[in-house]
Amino acid sequence: MSTDFQSGREALGARLGELRAETGLNGKEFAGLLGWQRSKVSRLQNGRQTASPADLEAWAAAAGRPDAAADLLARLRGLESQQRHWRRQLAAGDAPVQDRYVMEYRRTTTMRGYEPTVVPGLFQTPDYARHLMAQNAELMCSPRDTEAAVQARMRRQEVLYEAGKLFRVLVWEGALHAVVGGRQVMAGQLDRLVGLIGMSTVELGVVPLGALMRVTPKHGFWIFDEQRVVVETINTELQYDSADDLALYGRVWDRLHAAAVSGPQAHRLIARARAVVAAA
Template structure:
């Protein structure tokens, strides 16, 4: 059994335990109300057994919290996908992961995203992407299939030109100053960002350095069609689809959006970063 699956099952069990405790019933009495053996209640609470949909609905009802059934079901559906460790995903290289993203993005109509230290993959030039993917392959000790991965990442960007989609993306200004590759690579990447301003499918905002911010998120995140949040850490891709998590990340995005600038003001920030890059000396 995968560590990801077991971690998710234990988290679900902990939530079941909370609901049972809130009911005021001990495990034996709770099992009796359900018509189950006490051992089943124990196994579910301790993440030793995977519940069925009927089990979760019955648990919520006996807990006196039928409204909790939807959250339990969302957690149950996410058991396999809530955490996907990069070491497993990258076993066959970066290209298969990028191909999966192509499919996921084509299923998405409205996306809200925020990045702190890197230009988002949707907006990357091939050379910028190549440096990032090659560096990540070295870091993760994974298969080097950089050219195929870059091609797949570029295919993902085709969604930007499909009518009816909206990509509302925020980038912290610091990401514009993180040097990836050579000076020419960075200049071309920043020019690419400028070219996105005004596109009908793209709403690009830059959160300026020094902006007054009511929240300070520690990581980037992406909200897919308001029904799933994806967060990437160094070693794991996390996915959340509960109502509470969606509402929380939605509020964070809204606060960041309020601090961001767009249009000509965003253009000026990108131009400032471009001028700083051009002042760098090329390596000899």
């Protein structure tokens, strides 16, 4: 969880604590008024749990301050769309960001992801990753630590070989045809994808260009252990952990998965892209 996100949750908890204190009730008494366990009041006040909109409305009513509900809900909306701007994250280069991802992936047991424009970092070859990171450093005007960042991204891939992990990843077929780093780099990257098919920890699906879609692809996203969604835009990384957002992104992934192909069919789509690269 990001420091910015946790700081925001703690600030919301502090405001809840102020409202409770105004009632003159202690945590146990306030929990009884709400019909909750005392531990829930403690977790919310200390920023160890994210409140739901219903929790905040109930809290404001119990505190005798229904007028405070709007402010609490606004704070929650800001928290749920917590942003980590890339310019700030990349101030010290790409390698520290990749190292953070290494730790996050090691803590994750099951992941569902979708990428519409590039091969996911979890599956990238060093050459493919190197070109992407060099391009990004130039675009973001960030320090050039490309080799260290590539090494960190390769360390992230060690989780693919850990028993008990499962990475369910969907890739838009167009990403297989977007040439990164030239013909030889793309050929090696596509060969790498073929080698992942059949791994016990990987479920790789390709959404064909001509598939009948129940939802249109918009941007990539990753669901970590059904507890947190990470969305990357050009300038920002967004994190969501509300039940509504998790359910929404889960439904989007399910619909994309229904349109995707895997196994031999995915192999054929990758081979088709490989043939186009070879003929270029």
